Amino acid sequence: MKKQIMIISIILGMAVLLNSCSKKTEQVLFQEAQKALEENKFESAVKNFEQIIRYYPGSQNASTAYYNMGMVYLIHLNDQDKAENTWNRLRQKYPQFDLEKEFFGYAQKLQDEGKPELAIKLYDEILKLFPESKNKEKAFFLKGFVYSEELEDYNKAGEIYKKFIEEYPQSELKDDAEYLLENMGKEPVLEK
Numbered sequence: 710m711k712k713q714i715m716i717i718s719i720i721l722g723m724a725v726l727l728n729s730c731s732k733k734t735e736q737v738l739f740q741e742a743q744k745a746l747e748e749n750k751f752e753s754a755v756k757n758f759e760q761i762i763r764y765y766p767g768s769q770n771a772s773t774a775y776y777n778m779g780m781v782y783l784i785h786l787n788d789q790d791k792a793e794n795t796w797n798r799l800r801q802k803y804p805q806f807d808l809e810k811e812f813f814g815y816a817q818k819l820q821d822e823g824k825p826e827l828a829i830k831l832y833d834e835i836l837k838l839f840p841e842s843k844n845k846e847k848a849f850f851l852k853g854f855v856y857s858e859e860l861e862d863y864n865k866a867g868e869i870y871k872k873f874i875e876e877y878p879q880s881e882l883k884d885d886a887e888y889l890l891e892n893m894g895k896e897p898v899l900e901k
Contacts, residue, residue, distance in 0.1 A: 735770045739757070742754045742757035742774075742777070745757060755782070758775070762775060776796070776799060779795035779799065793838070808838070812831050812835050813844065813847075816832055820855060825860050829855050832849075833852070836849060847882070849872075849873050850886060852869055853866050857870075861894070866890075866893060873886050874890075
């Protein structure tokens with residue numbers, strides 16, 4: 710009986726040792742997640758981000774993994790609920806992570822890459838997740854700007870600009886919104 714318990718203990722010990730040896734480093738997991746994203750293997754990327762969060766919760770990469778996982782859910786898997794739940798967990802566990810700043814930066818990057826619809830999605834998320842933010846009016850204005858200047862959807866942009874002017878009459882961007890509203894779709898006049 711003692712011999713059997715000893716053998717079982719050795720086997721369990723070896724299993725634990727093998728399992729701990731097979732755990733990937735957070736850098737390897739991040740590299741695998743990035744590769745999965747490049748190959749459009751979004752579920753695989755999410756699994757790698759989840760492993761970073763589970764095995765390395767105290768690392769700086771854990772907060773970034775939450776952020777990236779939320780972006781994968783929103784942009785690639787079209788699951789807004791999972792994205793928002795992921796970002797809410799991020800905000801709870803890592804309150805120092807500036808999610809709003811990351812959204813603005815990524816929205817600008819998407820605009821620069823010619824992906825205005827995705828930029829609008831992020832501006833909508835900013836408006837939803839940060840209703841008390843001092844940057845709320847900026848996100849609101851930029852959403853109208855993307856509709857007018859990049860998508861040339863003047864009806865939608867007009868609605869947004871009118872609502873912006875109504876809701877933010879003291880904004881520094883009010884004059885810009887009025888100017889853009891008046892001049893949407895007009896060709897610029899070249900000076901001689």
